[in-house]
Amino acid sequence: xxxxxYHGSEFIIEKPIHLKGNVHNDYxxxxxxxxxxxxxxxxxxxxxxxxxxxxxxxxxxRLKILDLTKPPFDNVLYWISLLMHNREISSxxxxxxxxxxxYLEDNYLIDITKYDIIIGYRADDSYxxxxxxxxxxxxxxxxxxxxxxxxxxxxxxxxxxxRAFNLIKFISFQETFLDSKEDYYKRRKNADKVFADLLIKDxxxxxxxxxxxxxxxx
Numbered sequence: 001x002x003x004x005x006y007h008g009s010e011f012i013i014e015k016p017i018h019l020k021g022n023v024h025n026d027y028x029x030x031x032x033x034x035x036x037x038x039x040x041x042x043x044x045x046x047x048x049x050x051x052x053x054x055x056x057x058x059x060x061x062r063l064k065i066l067d068l069t070k071p072p073f074d075n076v077l078y079w080i081s082l083l084m085h086n087r088e089i090s091s092x093x094x095x096x097x098x099x100x101x102x103y104l105e106d107n108y109l110i111d112i113t114k115y116d117i118i119i120g121y122r123a124d125d126s127y128x129x130x131x132x133x134x135x136x137x138x139x140x141x142x143x144x145x146x147x148x149x150x151x152x153x154x155x156x157x158x159x160x161x162x163r164a165f166n167l168i169k170f171i172s173f174q175e176t177f178l179d180s181k182e183d184y185y186k187r188r189k190n191a192d193k194v195f196a197d198l199l200i201k202d203x204x205x206x207x208x209x210x211x212x213x214x215x216x217x218x
Contacts, residue, residue: 005033008043068120081108137209
C-alpha cells in the first residue's frame with residue numbers, strides 16, 4: 001500500500017536519516033510523521049509560528065507495523081508503558097511510583113525493535129502531564145481515555161527501521177505560518193479544560209485507577 005505521510009518541522013527534510021533524533025521521544029529514535037497535513041502544519045509552527053510541512057510517500061504493505069490504535073494493542077496501557085519507558089520522567093515520579101511503573105513494564109511494555117513502523121497516539125511535552133497524572137492515580141483509567149479523545153491529538157506514524165527509511169520518497173514541502181500555531185494552542189486548551197474537569201470529578205470517583213490495578217496484580 002502506498003501511503004502519504006507528513007512531517008512538520010522548522011526545516012525542509014528531503015532525506016530523513018535513520019537513528020537521528022531524540023531517543024526520549026514517545027517511541028524512541030524514529031522519524032515522526034502523521035497522515036494529516038493539517039496536524040503536520042500545527043507541529044511545524046507550534047514553536048516559532050513558522051515551519052514546513054514535508055510530504056512523503058512510503059510503501060508499507062511489506063513492512064511490519066505495530067498499530068496501537070487497533071486490537072489487540074488498542075488498550076491505552078500499552079501506549080502509556082511505552083511513554084514511561086522512552087521518555088525522561090521526573091525523579092519524583094520514578095522514586096514515588098516504582099510499583100506502578102514496574103506494573104506497566106511487566107504487563108504492557110512491547111518490544112518495538114521487531115517492528116518497522118509504529119502507529120499510535122502522540123504525547124508531546126504539552127500533553128505528557130496527562131499520563132503522568134494517571135501514574136500518580138490522580139485520574140482514572142476511564143478519564144485517561146476521555147482526555148485523549150477530547151484532545152483530538154491525532155495519530156503518529158513513526159518510522160523506526162533502516163528498511164522503512166529506505167522506502168521513504170520525498171514529494172514536496174509547504175511553508176506554514178502563525179495560524180497553525182494558534183490551532184495547536186486551541187487544541188491544547190480544549191484538552192487542558194477536559195483534564196481540569198476530570199481531575200475534579202475523579203476526586204470522588206470509585207472507578208479503577210492504576211494503583212488499583214497494581215494491587216489486584218499482587
